[in-house]
Amino acid sequence: MKKSILILSLGLLLLSIFSFRDIDFFSSMTKVDYIDGSKTLKFTTKLNTTHISQAVKIDPNTAAFDAEVKKYINNNVDVSVNGTARTLTFTGSQVNGESVWVYYEVSNVSEISSLKVRNSILIGQFPKQVNIMNVTYKGTLKTVNFQKGKETSEITF
Known part of the structure; x- marks a missing residue:
């Protein structure tokens, strides 16, 4: 009886361990700050290096990576202020190990x-x-x- 319980417990433990092994977490974090002195909205986005390099189909350690990230951001982020579409200005990106930091802004x-x-x-x-x-x-x-199905959101102040 004890042997059966031990085998069952071990089986459940192994099942729980292996059921979580293929979980991958997909997220980005963007911080937007309004700079009153320059009348600018500054965006800083943190992305997973592997995920963004797969999306732009280029090695993050190449010189062309920054240009591809710029195109990607321009195709995937739109901003309207007070109902008026605004142009994003890409100011750069920085690869830092497992993260890529992307910088862009809206001026005036x-x-x-x-x-x-x-x-x-x-x-x-x-x-x-x-x-x-x-x-x-x-x-x-x-x-x-x-997220998928809710790619647009509006904030009021």
């Missing part, structure tokens, strides 16, 4: 009553991708999530 933003963002970063490549965005505007922090 005097006041924000609403901010509408489409963020489909990596959602086409990884259907379980979740993109989290924290927006700080004049001391107020708001958080929105983007």
Whole structure:
């Protein structure tokens, strides 16, 4: 009896260990800060290096990686301020081990009553991708999530 319980317990333990081995977590984090002095919305996005390099189909250690990330961001992020579509200016990217930091901004933003963002970063490549965005505007922090089927969100201040 004790031997049967031991074998059953060991089997359940092995089953639970192996059931989690193929789980991969797909997410990005974006911080958006309004800089009052320059009237600029500054975006900083942290991505998984392997995931973004798969999406842009280029090695992150090559010189062309930055240009491909710029194209990718321009195709997957749209911003409207107070109902008016705004142009993103890509300011660079930085590979840091398992993370890629991407920097872009929207300039000439005097006041924000609403901010509408489409963020489909990596959602086409990884259907379980979740993109989290924290927006700080004049001391107020708001958080929105983007995922498959909900790639656009609007924040009001």
